[in-house]
Amino acid sequence: MTGLATILGATGFVGRRLQARLTAEGWDVYAPAKGDKSLFGRDMGVVFYCAGLTADYDRRPFDTVEAHATLVSELIQAGRFEQLIYLSSTRLYDGQAAAELDETSPLLFDVADPRRVYDLSKALGENLTLTRTEGRGAVARLANVYDWEPEAPGFLSEWLIEAARTRDLRLDSSPHVARDYIHLDDVIAALIAMSEKPAQGIVNVASGDLTANGEIANIFLQAGWHVDFSRDISPAPPPRSDNARLLALGVTPAPVKDVVRRYLEGLKA
Structure with missing residues (x-):
């Protein structure tokens, strides 16, 4: 259309x-x-x-x-x-x-x-x-929408942009914070x-799943980056957003860990 x-x-x-x-x-x-x-x-x-x-x-x-x-x-x-x-x-x-x-x-x-x-x-x-x-x-x-274009907003976007500059990352968050990306x-x-x-x-x-910062950090560690978090808090997670209506429209969001893994592979190439 x-x-x-x-x-x-x-x-x-x-x-x-x-x-x-x-x-x-x-x-x-x-x-x-x-x-x-x-x-x-x-x-x-x-x-x-x-x-x-x-x-x-x-x-x-x-x-x-x-x-x-x-x-x-x-x-x-x-x-x-x-x-x-x-x-x-x-x-x-x-x-x-x-x-x-x-x-x-x-x-x-x-x-x-x-x-x-x-x-x-x-x-x-x-x-x-x-x-x-x-x-x-x-x-x-x-x-939580993310990308790695210049000045893309949001915690994960800023994390990915910074990963293109350095392999030693210090993040102002906790590994236990989970979001739907x-x-x-x-x-x-x-x-x-x-x-x-x-x-x-x-x-x-929405993806329909909550992914913790620590899970994403493991992808970075496996790819050769070093990741530290400034905090170690465990806030209550937000409710999970059911995405059945989105799937019915024919849109299946890519899992965030898969996207991050491919992005880091591209940075290393």
């Missing part, structure tokens, strides 16, 4: 790769600049809503609400789109009292916690997308698959 696509947040980590992939596949891609409200007066085709804040959400709470909820509200009211795919996060599952959650699980938040502005604003964006688009909206809840290319494949099969509701774009 090809056609007209609009990417909000096209200069971001996911948006850049998505724009490149859609363009290569023959889509007509429109990537408006941040703050360009003229987009609401034109046909937008399939909208991939990649705009948002991550690491600095607590320092910029009002910008976070603007990016996660206000802008998507304006877009939905304009209504000039065929489909809206809103990028959210499996971070909404953190702190929930369950070992495993799927997309139908109800979410609970402490509204008095200032750091919940991220979760609450994303949840509002999800709600508007699912309930105010006349069946044209879907939500992609992304797990999914490679950026698998995320892009998932978003395109969602555009080809509308009305998917919420989809966990």
Whole structure:
């Protein structure tokens, strides 16, 4: 499937790769600049809503609400789109009292916690997308996305980038911290698959497994790197994200340890 696509947040980590992939596949891609409200007066085709804040959400709470909820509200009211795919996060599952959650699980938040502005604003964006688009909206809840392109965000991305510079790694984390990691290319494949099969509701774009830092460190050690961690804490793991809906779309994420192993082999070549 090809056609007209609009990417909000096209200069971001996911948006850049998505724009490149859609363009290569023959889509007509429109990537408006941040703050360009003229987009609401034109046909937008399939909208991939990649705009948002991550690491600095607590320092910029009002910008976070603007990016996660206000802008998507304006877009939905304009209504000039065929489909809206809103990028959210499996971070909404953190702190929930369950070992495993799927997309139908109800979410609970402490509204008095200032750091919940991220979760609450994303949840509002999800709600508007699912309930105010006349069946044209879907939500992609992304797990911990990683890559090794320059300035790729996130702990594992920074770890992989640093591995290209040195074989002696000192990481500011604990070997016992576990996360659900999914490679950026698998995320892009998932978003395109969602555009080809509308009305998917919420989809966990996740590997479905939690992998501890220590497990990944063992891959580095076997490949000839030295890895030290600055901390030795054992926090409670986040809930595992069920990814049956993602698999049903025909997207099977590559296991993170396999991807890391191939990446290190390429560095040694």
